[in-house]
């Protein structure tokens with residue numbers, strides 16, 4: 699359903715890799731709502747992923763940027779404004795990576811160099827983007843920045859590893875930089891805490907399939923999918939939520955507030971556990 703609520707808005711989308719990516723769905727939904735976009739990803743993802751396809755099919759500029767590198771970010775913000783013909787109105791930060799997770803290293807046996815990388819790519823990068831945008835006045839007053847988080851930022855989840863620490867830090871950056879950027883320039887900063895969704899990043903975690911079924915059973919509304927995530931991001935980018943900032947918004951079907959559902963009881967009844 700399209701209402702054109704992002705008509706004439708200029709957006710920068712980080713993190714679309716392939717058509718399962720949350721950022722891919724957000725980009726498409728933003729275009730449906732009338733936004734003009736620049737896409738960005740790290741060089742290797744542009745070479746190995748399908749983002750070129752999204753850019754070509756929709757005639758969108760695609761610029762390389764490693765979000766850990768502030769000079770890359772500065773160039774990207776400058777070029778994006780040139781291409782879009784003015785300041786940026788909204789930014790999606792949909793970026794995460796953990797080599798510890800990819801290599802299945804347990805939390806008590808983390809490799810500290812990988813740990814630093816996880817934090818830098820998945821959390822500090824948001825600080826770098828916001829700081830650089832503030833210094834160069836790249837985002838318009840009333841603009842909106844959204845990052846994507848996960849419930850493991852606040853509750854222990856087996857196997858999510860150092861990414862849980864990164865998400866906790868990411869949500870803290872949302873609050874802290876949200877206050878600073880709001881007061882100084884009227885820019886909003888929020889996180890969307892999304893249900894598990896089957897993407898490349900989501901798939902690295904080896905118990906994903908079990909967890910996906912578990913959260914679906916335990917969410918009164920069921921898991922939120924990538925299109926649901928896109929809807930919430932579009933709402934946050936729009937002027938309809940112009941006083942919402944520094945928040946983590948749970949797009950998780952109620953999972954984070956639930957201990958037991960009928961659906962879960964039924965599932966347990968039908969399993970060996972119920973006998």
Ligand SMILES: NC(=O)c1ccc[n+]([C@@H]2O[C@H](COP(=O)([O-])OP(=O)(O)OC[C@H]3O[C@@H](n4cnc5c(N)ncnc54)[C@H](O)[C@@H]3O)[C@@H](O)[C@H]2O)c1
Nearest residue numbers: 713715719720740743765793794846894895897898899900
């Ligand atoms: N899939 C899920 O279950 C889920 C749930 C909640 C939150 N999230 C979050 O959503 C965001 C997007 O993940 P996704 O699930 O769509 O997976 P994805 O793998 O499609 O997206 C991750 C993106 O990060 C990019 N990236 C990695 N290192 C980078 C760097 N140095 N510079 C720039 N970009 C870099 C990758 O190229 C990729 O495009 C992540 O923050 C993830 O933690 C995902």
